[in-house]
Amino acid sequence: MTHTTTPSHGDDDLDRARGGDDAAFARLVAPLRRELHAHCYRMLGSAHDADDALQDALVRAWRGLEGFEGRSSLRSWLYRVATRVCLDAAERRGRRALPVDLGPASDGAVVGDAPRTEVAWLGPYPDTGLDALPTTPDARYEQREAVELAFVAALQHLPGNQRAALLLFEVLGYSVAEIAGTMGTTTASVNSALQRARRAVAERVPARTQQRTLREVDDARLREVVEGYSSALENGDVDAFVALLTEDVTWSMPPMPHWYRGRAAVTDFAVRVPITGCGSWRTLPTEANGQPAVAGYLWDDGAGVYAAWSVTVLTLDGDRVCALTSFVGREHFALLGLPDALPAPG
16 A cells, blocks of 8 residues: 555655754654654563653654665654664564463462562553544554554564564564664565564454453443442452453463463452452553553552552453453553552542
């Protein structure tokens, strides 16, 4: 397909930017920053890495703007620059992981599980504004589908060239010839990369996306699930918690390496670790990766507040929770626009 320029920008701004006007360049790229950032996240599996990659890409684009000849849209050219930056970053840093990538599930609760700081962990992603991003009829994935945890985690198992080819073709709708130009390779090589990438991703993602599942779940029931999880955590209600789960539910907590599969193991962990009694937790509903999520705040005696602890992304199968992914760390709260503490009641 032929890509036209999606955002409006005048030739005057382009000429000014080529002449060294950084304000004109900022105006040109402003409408594209959100979608470029999402692309960098999909490539790298970390919103913080995406921040760095986007900044690097825009600096490279600014310095190399003289080389933009206008044969493609500015949007296509910027995607080319950002993809190359991400490929370099992915080669240096390796792939992002979830606990399931490190070993088998634990049969029972591991009390005192210690973080694995040497592992590059997959991180959550704010999905605000994704629905407003441009789409193309040639793309297979919706923008929100393409940041779902299962999809982004599957991408991390692909070599960089396959990851880039799949995203450019099936999320952004670029042609094989355009992708070959972006990656400096042949169309035959791109086609081969796409075939391998599709097979690998299909083995790791559910047949039904979360977006499709969420569309089929009644809004009232979805609220019940989110509020039910929050209430169970805050009130230490194990029975209410278990009632929300599928039989084969999983629970992982990066950067903690241990994870759990099945209702019995998940319940054992819940009873012995997070559900520590009424009053220990407060929660806020949120969203991440196109999925419902709950921000958990744990009481801190020393500070006298409920301190940011983890953001749990809920994955549904029908109207029950089939996976909980709890991203532990205060840094995730600012990313999602959440406060880093909640006051004590009264």
